[in-house]
Amino acid sequence: MKSLLSIVTVLGFLSIASVASAETYGGIKIDDWKMHYGFSMDIGIPSGAGLGFVVHPKTDMLSLSVVGTYNGFGPGGRVGLKIDPLGIFSHWPIAVLADVQGGFATKGTLPGHSTDFPALEYQYVNFYGALRLGSPGNFHWLFEAGPTWLHATASNLTSVINNNSNHVTIGPASVTGWFVPTLSTGFEVTWQ
Numbered sequence: 001m002k003s004l005l006s007i008v009t010v011l012g013f014l015s016i017a018s019v020a021s022a023e024t025y026g027g028i029k030i031d032d033w034k035m036h037y038g039f040s041m042d043i044g045i046p047s048g049a050g051l052g053f054v055v056h057p058k059t060d061m062l063s064l065s066v067v068g069t070y071n072g073f074g075p076g077g078r079v080g081l082k083i084d085p086l087g088i089f090s091h092w093p094i095a096v097l098a099d100v101q102g103g104f105a106t107k108g109t110l111p112g113h114s115t116d117f118p119a120l121e122y123q124y125v126n127f128y129g130a131l132r133l134g135s136p137g138n139f140h141w142l143f144e145a146g147p148t149w150l151h152a153t154a155s156n157l158t159s160v161i162n163n164n165s166n167h168v169t170i171g172p173a174s175v176t177g178w179f180v181p182t183l184s185t186g187f188e189v190t191w192q
Contacts, residue, residue, distance in 0.1 A: 034192045036137050040065060042186020046124050046150060046179075047071070047078055047103055054188050056136065063136075063188075067103075073120050074108025082130060093135055099128040099144055107155065122152035126182060141187045148182040150175070 036056040043049050052067030063082040068075065080101040107121035126148045134140030153174040 036190040036192055038188060038190035040067065040186060040188040042067075042142070042184055044144070044184025044186075045182050046105075046122065046148060047101070047126070047184065048076065048105070050078070050186070052078075054190060056190060069103065069105065071105050074106045076103060076105035078103025093133070095132040095136070097130040097132055099126070099130045099146075101126040101128070107153075119155050120152060121155075122150055124148050124150045126184070128184065137190055137192065139187065139189050142185065144184040145181045147178050147180045150177065150179055152176075 035058075038054050040052045040054050041050065047067075048069045048071030050067040050069040052065050054063060054065045056063050061084040063080075065078075065080040065082075067078050067080065069077055078101050080099060082097050082099045084095060085098050102123075102125050104123045105121055107119045126144075126146060128144040128146040130142050130144040132140050132142050151174065153172050155172040
């Protein structure tokens with residue numbers, strides 16, 4: 001998980017450095033740009049429901065987010081980096097973006113079930129293509145889809161299988177792989 005967050009952080013810093021080195025973007029001098037910040041709400045698979053903080057640090061072609069999530073089993077979180085790879089859509093009311101998100105969900109069981117019920121935890125990286133509807137510096141809606149790398153672990157399986165007549169021992173089960181497609185939708189509101 002630490003290496004995943006490190007990769008997303010490095011990508012963010014490289015994107016900020018490339019934007020900061022440009023003199024103009026979309027006809028606007030970078031030096032004249034004011035930082036936009038705000039919040040987001042979304043729902044998706046595998047992240048669940050999310051509420052987070054969003055910032056456009058130097059230009060609307062770049063967006064960084066930190067989001068708290070809840071997936072029905074337990075709390076989690078994610079960080080994200082959205083970029084306009086062509087650099088031409090940032091001031092339009094519609095845009096196509098690339099979004100990389102790294103996140104996790106802590107171990108938890110379904111609400112209302114005992115702690116003997118199997119628990120699930122996972123880490124993921126989403127590689128999304130995003131369609132943004134609305135102004136990047138105000139309210140906008142996002143539709144996202146793409147592949148997800150997922151590592152999930154289920155524990156407490158022995159307590160479900162065992163009964164008084166047999167004694168089976170099963171360790172935690174895990175799965176790692178790519179899942180296609182995974183989806184997310186929600187909105188962002190930003191201000192200067």
